[in-house]
Amino acid sequence: MIYTTEVPHLNSGIRSAVTLGKFDGFHRGHQKLVECIKQKSGENCRTIIFTFDLPYKAYQQKCMPKLLLTYEEKREVAEALHADILAECPFTEELMNMEPEVFVKEYLVDRLHAEYVAIGSDFHFGHNRSGNPEVLSALGEKYGFTVEIIEKERDGEREISSTYIREELEQGRMEKVQKLLGYPYFIKGEIVHGRQLGRTIGVPTANLIPPPMKKLPPNGVYVTQSSVGGKVYSGITNVGYKPTVKENFIGVETYLFHCNEDLYGQEAEVRFYKYLRPEKKFDSLSELKTQLDIDVETARAFFEKEYGQALELRLS
Ligand SMILES: Cc1cc2nc3c(=O)[nH]c(=O)nc-3n(C[C@H](O)[C@H](O)[C@H](O)COP(=O)(O)O)c2cc1C
Numbered sequence: 001m002i003y004t005t006e007v008p009h010l011n012s013g014i015r016s017a018v019t020l021g022k023f024d025g026f027h028r029g030h031q032k033l034v035e036c037i038k039q040k041s042g043e044n045c046r047t048i049i050f051t052f053d054l055p056y057k058a059y060q061q062k063c064m065p066k067l068l069l070t071y072e073e074k075r076e077v078a079e080a081l082h083a084d085i086l087a088e089c090p091f092t093e094e095l096m097n098m099e100p101e102v103f104v105k106e107y108l109v110d111r112l113h114a115e116y117v118a119i120g121s122d123f124h125f126g127h128n129r130s131g132n133p134e135v136l137s138a139l140g141e142k143y144g145f146t147v148e149i150i151e152k153e154r155d156g157e158r159e160i161s162s163t164y165i166r167e168e169l170e171q172g173r174m175e176k177v178q179k180l181l182g183y184p185y186f187i188k189g190e191i192v193h194g195r196q197l198g199r200t201i202g203v204p205t206a207n208l209i210p211p212p213m214k215k216l217p218p219n220g221v222y223v224t225q226s227s228v229g230g231k232v233y234s235g236i237t238n239v240g241y242k243p244t245v246k247e248n249f250i251g252v253e254t255y256l257f258h259c260n261e262d263l264y265g266q267e268a269e270v271r272f273y274k275y276l277r278p279e280k281k282f283d284s285l286s287e288l289k290t291q292l293d294i295d296v297e298t299a300r301a302f303f304e305k306e307y308g309q310a311l312e313l314r315l316s
């Protein structure tokens, strides 16, 4: 897959099937659009996910919103979805104020040579959001490309959207988040040294510092699975500041079941399945240990119920 932060300019003779939007999370609705463009792909037709980077105002005000997927993760997911090109264009003032027809002519027609464009029924673009599916369809007729307006993927009464998923994530409803995304929410990072107190109570842990832009679930303890060095471990993870030992930065700390390996410096992907309880301040590490024993049992029961097999180590 080609990744670019510019508007691609395809060689003459090469056409494209394009989908447009922000695509934070690449949730089930977004995946539906990607499937549509993939059906059009061929020898002379590239599939292009054309996404807009953060709102211009966010840059100006330096208030970066937290994202479901970091830039790097977005690239990885787009790659896994088998798109040919991911174009992540800065959402400049120019782009924001562009008349819909200028966007269509200069970008979709002159540069991308679009023959097919798939969008959701609520997609808006250009000056004052005046570009919408009807406008795009009319411009498609004028410039000779097909526009397919995809009915929005729903979860019961509500349409699936990145906003909906962020709301559910903020409530720690990880099963719902997984259902809406179509994959479990994950946090990635390098395993770093903690204070190494965990092992003194028989609970060695893998600590990672989440990327600053990544949206985190609420502080608390979760049933997770972690992928490290090609192996998948079931486990329990604490997100927070460890009030018992008073950490001064937010961490994602996992007790990996059946793991005796030295994992420092390795990249881990922690997948969140279920919220268990809030983070608590304990009077001693041994009281914390008593609670952790209960958490392990709850996680074991969860894996047994959901997956039949308990805590076996798997190769990913
Ligand atoms: C599954 C899990 C749950 C935890 N729950 C809490 C908690 O409720 N309160 C708390 O203060 N620390 C909690 N911790 C963090 C412990 O305080 C921490 O693991 C211990 O102090 C060792 O930290 P270290 O790796 O920096 O040495 C939890 C850690 C894990 C892995």
Ligand SMILES: Nc1ncnc2c1ncn2[C@@H]1O[C@H](COP(=O)(O)OP(=O)(O)OP(=O)(O)O)[C@@H](O)[C@H]1O
Residues within 6 Å of the ligand: 020, 021, 022, 023, 024, 028, 029, 030, 032, 033, 118, 119, 120, 121, 122, 123, 150, 151, 152, 153, 154, 159, 160, 161, 162, 163, 164
């Ligand atoms: N549930 C859905 N089903 C089908 N298409 C969707 C769905 N949600 C969004 N889309 C389409 O996917 C593209 C990218 O969506 P975008 O990320 O901009 O919106 P969103 O997921 O609704 O996020 P937000 O909540 O931030 O508005 C757009 O064309 C949009 O219309």
